[in-house]
Amino acid sequence: MKAIKYIAIASLLMLTVNSCTLEREEYSEIYPENFFLTETDLTLAVNALYYDFSPGLWGASSVYTADYNGYQTISDLSTDAGWCDWGWESDDLYYQQWTATVGLATQFWNCFSHYNYLSKARNTIRRIEASSVADNVKSVALGEAHALRGWMALYLYDMFGPVPVASDEILDDPETFVYLPRLTEEEYDELMETDLRAAIELLPEQPSARGRMSKGAARMILLKYYMIKGYFDRAETLARDLYGMEGSVYTLQPDYNHVFSKAGIGNNEIILQLPCNVSSTSAVNYVTAEVLPSDYPWGAEKGTGWGIGYLMPWAFYETYDAADIRRQNIKDSYVNTSGVTVDRSGRLAKGALPLKYGVDPDMNGGMSYIDLIIYRYSDVLLTLAECIVRNQGSPTVEAIDLVNRVRTRAGLPGLDATQTGSASAFLDALLLERGHEFYFEGLRRQDLIRFGKYVEYANQRINAANAADAGLGYFTVTDAHNRFPIPQSFIDESKSEIKQNPGY
Numbered sequence: 001m002k003a004i005k006y007i008a009i010a011s012l013l014m015l016t017v018n019s020c021t022l023e024r025e026e027y028s029e030i031y032p033e034n035f036f037l038t039e040t041d042l043t044l045a046v047n048a049l050y051y052d053f054s055p056g057l058w059g060a061s062s063v064y065t066a067d068y069n070g071y072q073t074i075s076d077l078s079t080d081a082g083w084c085d086w087g088w089e090s091d092d093l094y095y096q097q098w099t100a101t102v103g104l105a106t107q108f109w110n111c112f113s114h115y116n117y118l119s120k121a122r123n124t125i126r127r128i129e130a131s132s133v134a135d136n137v138k139s140v141a142l143g144e145a146h147a148l149r150g151w152m153a154l155y156l157y158d159m160f161g162p163v164p165v166a167s168d169e170i171l172d173d174p175e176t177f178v179y180l181p182r183l184t185e186e187e188y189d190e191l192m193e194t195d196l197r198a199a200i201e202l203l204p205e206q207p208s209a210r211g212r213m214s215k216g217a218a219r220m221i222l223l224k225y226y227m228i229k230g231y232f233d234r235a236e237t238l239a240r241d242l243y244g245m246e247g248s249v250y251t252l253q254p255d256y257n258h259v260f261s262k263a264g265i266g267n268n269e270i271i272l273q274l275p276c277n278v279s280s281t282s283a284v285n286y287v288t289a290e291v292l293p294s295d296y297p298w299g300a301e302k303g304t305g306w307g308i309g310y311l312m313p314w315a316f317y318e319t320y321d322a323a324d325i326r327r328q329n330i331k332d333s334y335v336n337t338s339g340v341t342v343d344r345s346g347r348l349a350k351g352a353l354p355l356k357y358g359v360d361p362d363m364n365g366g367m368s369y370i371d372l373i374i375y376r377y378s379d380v381l382l383t384l385a386e387c388i389v390r391n392q393g394s395p396t397v398e399a400i401d402l403v404n405r406v407r408t409r410a411g412l413p414g415l416d417a418t419q420t421g422s423a424s425a426f427l428d429a430l431l432l433e434r435g436h437e438f439y440f441e442g443l444r445r446q447d448l449i450r451f452g453k454y455v456e457y458a459n460q461r462i463n464a465a466n467a468a469d470a471g472l473g474y475f476t477v478t479d480a481h482n483r484f485p486i487p488q489s490f491i492d493e494s495k496s497e498i499k500q501n502p503g504y
Helices: 039-053 071-077 089-094 105-130 135-160 185-202 215-229 232-243 287-291 377-392 397-409 423-437 444-450 454-468 488-493
Strands: 012-018 021-027 270-274 310-313 351-354 372-376
Touching: 039 105, 039 135, 071 089, 071 105, 071 135, 071 444, 105 135, 105 488, 135 185, 135 215, 185 215, 215 232, 215 270, 215 377, 215 444, 232 377, 270 377, 287 310, 372 377, 377 397, 377 423, 397 423, 423 444, 444 454
Parallel strands: none
Antiparallel strands: 012 021, 270 372, 310 351
């Protein structure tokens, strides 16, 4: 399947000849009068919306950058499943010391600033709706734009809760400055339902190219929102819709590690990915470089790491069964390029190497071209099992079988009688199963919050660290830390219309 290419809309200057006189016509700005007139215009406009999710952009530019501004990075490094050996804001993340230093202030500012995307996407949707292009062309473009807006809205809500969103009336009058408050929870529900239900209706089952939106991707985004909100009845219905796509669209691949390999690019377990390719510097997977030690013998000589960055803490690593196939690419030691064994007694003192993505023979320096995976079908199976038990109050045969499919693929036996004896025991086992299945895919924080463990596990880490070194002085955290603080500059600029999250 061909890969999507991210294309930003370029400004153009053209000179036209009139008789013997050169006259300059200005085409450097886009208006409804000179754009959204052809199928190509619509494609360019939608591609511009994809650009904000490009994995290879550094710093504030992308939601899925591999550095501390990235959603998957923040989501895992603030949990028991991820850590970074570089210190600084890495430790602030791991111990949830959001406001202890200025280390994370820039990251939170960069993340919150993406709220302006929601207005940009809404304007694109309205321009497409008003376009004279054929309805069948418009419908696909609209479906993608609605899904992308919903995706960004999910990201922002998961991190900060409701954010400010301009109404159509405000967008129609851009010269009048308005201080926008955050949406209410009910208004945010309506936004998510409106955009993603429209996307589900309009999008095809199979994406037009690897990385583009589809019905399954839109369903997955809305499913994630429902799970965050605790709407488990709605979530079960949506998960069953996705489950019904097995065989025709999605399947559980027989080999877990193949899913994340160069050979596995585009496999049908993947519901949504960010495609990477050598032709675009913005379409690059840097996750491997963030993990890989510089002296690790990794594939071709031109592929190198950045010196032991992201790690899986030993306490979490040791929760894996030794027979678990998913642990094969999590390295507890290695023989370096000088022939010396490196293990937890030395440079791996903080944790193992979570080399989630396989060797890319085309890797160039820190740039790997294996697609960055966002959502997979195994998540559908485990989420459906969770919803069934939450809605019915006890484990059912169906729920147990769904989890056991994932465990069987990992080379493990099914859940035992103790793990399936009650709803609470089942959910405890399921949370651990999700941690093992989705390590370094950016789902751990969301899962721990939903299961009521995010703050509890953080305080266990904090208390242990303070006991080992009283000089650290880490403060224990509360449920307020389930959301990140909104940067004060946004509150000040809004004349306090934007209210801070409770607890900060």
